[in-house]
Amino acid sequence: MKVRLLLLLSISGSVYAQRMPLPPVVDNAAYPAAVANAPKPSAASTLYEILGRVEQLQVEVQQLRGQVEEQAYTITELKKRQNTIYSDLDQRLQVIESAGVGAQSIPETVPEPEVEPQPAPSVAPVIQQPQAIQTKPEPVKPASIESEKQRYQQAYETLKNGHYSNAISEFKQFLTDYPAGEYSDNAQYWLGEAYKVNREVSLSREAFNKLITNYPNSPKVRDGLLKLGYIELEQNNLAKAREYFTRITANYPGTTAAHLAAKKLQQLNNNQ
Structure with a gap:
């Protein structure tokens, strides 16, 4: 009996000694590794988010560049229009000057043929002399116009x-x-x-x-009305500005001022 008990104890001890290492075999070490690798998905999503924001900023920069180009084009067009206005004014001055010279030369040549065909009557020279006297102050007008x-x-x-x-x-x-x-x-x-x-x-x-x-x-009235419209628009008096622009398009159709006023009216309608 004692021998059997000793044999059973030895066998059970060996078995127990073999089973003791089993608990460490459980792969608990894998859990810390999994936790350590857990931030990788969130880092990737953050990276994608940053890339998305960069792409959005690039799009916004392109849009801003487009707006800058449009503004540069608008400024160029305004400069061209300003130069056109100046050149038009110079041409208008030349026309007025030539028209003034032509108008002044006609009265000087017309009375002379009227005096020559009527030398016989004595009354005619008496009547024409006051006319000649009256024409003497006229040369003063060209000088005043020139001044x-x-x-x-x-x-x-x-x-x-x-x-x-x-x-x-x-x-x-x-x-x-x-x-x-x-x-x-x-x-x-x-x-x-x-x-x-x-x-x-x-x-x-x-x-x-x-x-x-x-x-x-x-003819400068339509341009003056346009400028009044611009002033009211800059002062945010939209109703008054619309009134001026509408008046120009109605009273001066086909003119440059009417074209510009129509564009402003379209902008006002689009902003409503």
Whole structure:
């Protein structure tokens, strides 16, 4: 019996000794490894998120570049229009000058043939002598017109060269000296422009309104109305701006001012 018990104890001890290492065999070490590898998916998703943001920024940069290019094109077009306005004004001055010379030469040549066919009657010379006397003051008019033209061109050149305050003073003095001259409507218009560029909005508005009131038949009226529309648009007075632009398109169809006013009306409608 004792021998059997010893044999059973030895066998059970050997078996127990073989089973003791089994608990460490459980792969618990794999869990820490899995935890260590867990951040990899979140890092990848963060990387994809960053890449997405970079692509979005690239798209926004391209859009901004497009807007900059559009603005650069708009500025170029505005400069072209400004040069066109200046050249048109110069051509208009030349036409006025040539028309003025032609109008002044016609009265000088017409009375002379009327005097020559009637030398016999004694009454005719008596009647024509006062006419000759009356025509003597007329040469003064070309001199005054020439002086007016020089004064106007001087003020215009001052404005063109960017001396806006000086141009304002010169145009104001010009209008004081020649309130109903050949170039008064143009001077009134450029006075409003000089005030506008000089950021004197209320005075610019007043000058353009005087242009419309004092020179209603001037071709510069439509340009003055356009500038008033621009002023009201810049001051965010949209209803008033719309009123001016609509008035231009209705009263001056087919003109450059009407075309520009129509574009502003379209912009206002799109922004509603």
